[in-house]
Amino acid sequence: MFRILKKENLAPNIFLMDVEASRIAKNALPGQFLIVRVDADGERIPLTICDYDAAAGTVQIVFQVIGGETHRMSALAEGDCFHDVVGPLGKPSDLTEMPIEELKKMKICFIAGGVGTAPVYCQLKWLHENGVTVDCIQGAKTKDIIILEDEMRAVSNLHICTDDGSYGISGNVTVALQKLIDDGMQFDRVVAIGPMIMMKFVCLMTKKLGIETIVSMNPIMVDGTGMCGACRLMVGDKVKFACVDGPEFDGHLVDFDQAMQRMRLYASEEGRLYLAAKEGDTHHGGCGNCG
């Protein structure tokens, strides 16, 4: 039983849940993901793991309502169960495989965008527990949708930025990164997790600056174990499967334009299904999603 022990509404349309999944909790490492199904007819939804507690046998997920399945997930309450939770999937962050002494010498800057904050938290917490505290830029459109601020601050040197300037540095994450560098900070690695468009622009910038950059890709996938190939993307001149070769890759080698294009593969059909689920017969077009 994959019971929900805790549910929190972190911001409008963003939810956090602690879910019982003892095998995953015992074996997870930062950077990995899991797949949930909300009910017996549910889609397989991949989500990056945000935290895990082996002793309690729970994993933490954070998701934003963007379609029919996440809408259904948000309707679950504490005490309810997911139909399926499977993982941990993908490779852990390569940071978890480095000697701690080496990590302590590295100057790492994490960049967290939107719900990408949650998987960044997982890595920051792991580093912090191993005696490594690094810088982190956390970006959001506006103050109201900043999530997990206290938790993030507790495990990193946090720099918040908002697109509209309502909180922290005024501007997006690349503006914030430039500011830190202008202030004299030096980084030899950036880890960016968030919307693909954010990761793309971070990579364009860090490539010019010559800073190694790791990104976490979240393409369309079905099984999550390498079986379907839906999540394939170009990394350099090689085809990689995000589910088994990733989800983390060298951001300077990822073909983001193609990856973003492939995200639209089912956009219209999923949009229709979402509206059908949400509005039923009351929806009569004009949304741009139905055709």
Place this chain on the structure above:
Amino acid sequence: MAQDMMVRIPVREQDPKVRATNFGEVCLGYNKEEAEAEAARCLNCKNPRCVQGCPVSIDIPGFITKIKESDVKGAYDVISQSSALPAVCGRVCPQETQCEGVCVRGIKGEPVSIGKLERYVADTARAMGIKPSTDAAKKEKKVAIIGSGPAGLTCAGDLARMGYDVTIFEALHKAGGVLVYGIPEFRLPKDAVVEKEIENVKALGVKIETDCIIGKSTTVDALMKEEGYDAVFIGSGAGLPKFMHIPGEQAMGVFSANEYLTRSNLMKAFSKDSRTPIMRPKKAVIVGGGNVAMDAARTALRLGAETHIVYRRSEEELPARREEVLHAKEEGIIFNLLTNPVEIHADENGWVKGITCLRMELGEPDESGRRSPVEIPGSEFYTECDAVIMSLGTDPNPLISSTTEGLDVNRRRCIVANEENGQTSKEGVFAGGDAVTGAATVILAMGAGKAAAKGIDEYLSGKA
């Protein structure tokens, strides 16, 4: 009119024009009269070659004799001694190269329709509520089975019959492996057939834990050291889909057959009620000539596409079962043989708009014994299409081999296992099916599962 004993009783099928538009089962199977008339054609040979032709050695004349006597339960009991999945095998085995291929009837006339008779027995027994049972004394030994496909289910069923405490670990959310994600509904109904066969395996006492990926959720070593399993069988199947690595393969509208079929079969995307999206192309090109290619093609056809199979060798070399090729042709699938894709073209939005192929001719036989296709220079031609489905086979998934200490793989990264008993390089660990052989058939996987069950029993009995 007297029955012509040289000729098979024909099996009823859905009309090709009708079935091309639905996902209902193509073959409707024999009724009692038809089955008994077909059974009457069996010569009950003293030295039955069909049994040797069967990878799980079903006593074929034995169960056919029971059909002649109108004793379906008796026939089911005979089959059950050798096979845990008769309703599946009766539908998907390549009988023409196995039991039926060596049937004495086939020398002068048509071989006995053994597959259709097996299906009749399994379906009738199921309708009558007959379940397999075991009266073996419980043994205090635990066996873990990795994968709930044909190899795993067979191995689990056999071990449970011997009294072992058996648990299957399945990575997906539903048990059945390729029987649920790979083979389409119109060939193998999921709820009516596969699920019932799995319930029969469970009725023998087998437990199934879904959502558990060995190599990720836990490991073979942890199962043995921490969870007390005395032996492990790896039947994890064939893994990662191959692509051609030609230009344009990343365009939207290019799928692996695994993805296309998993969406349709496991996630039920063929149904309008499903929440899983699937592309319904106007014109689909399926690359490959195996059973999986036929399944993908016939799925795309049913979803509304004009469907072409592109295969680089000739008809004779098509690896798919004859019946599947015949059914595909009847349904209107167009075969472009001796043809090989070289480039996929996308429109300005990244969607597939066409494919360039080369004509091929057959040259000298290659290592597989088949004449190898050779490109005809300058024979490129362009065809419009909006979907390309790659069905080129699979590479082994390294999830288990890379996380299990002391488990040897060969140069194709398949797990090395003894054919006789499934024993791998690691003590107490056995393997079989596609994880060992690379992509093959349901029945060969079942044969390997069966051999491994015997191997595991010998190993655990010796250990006791």
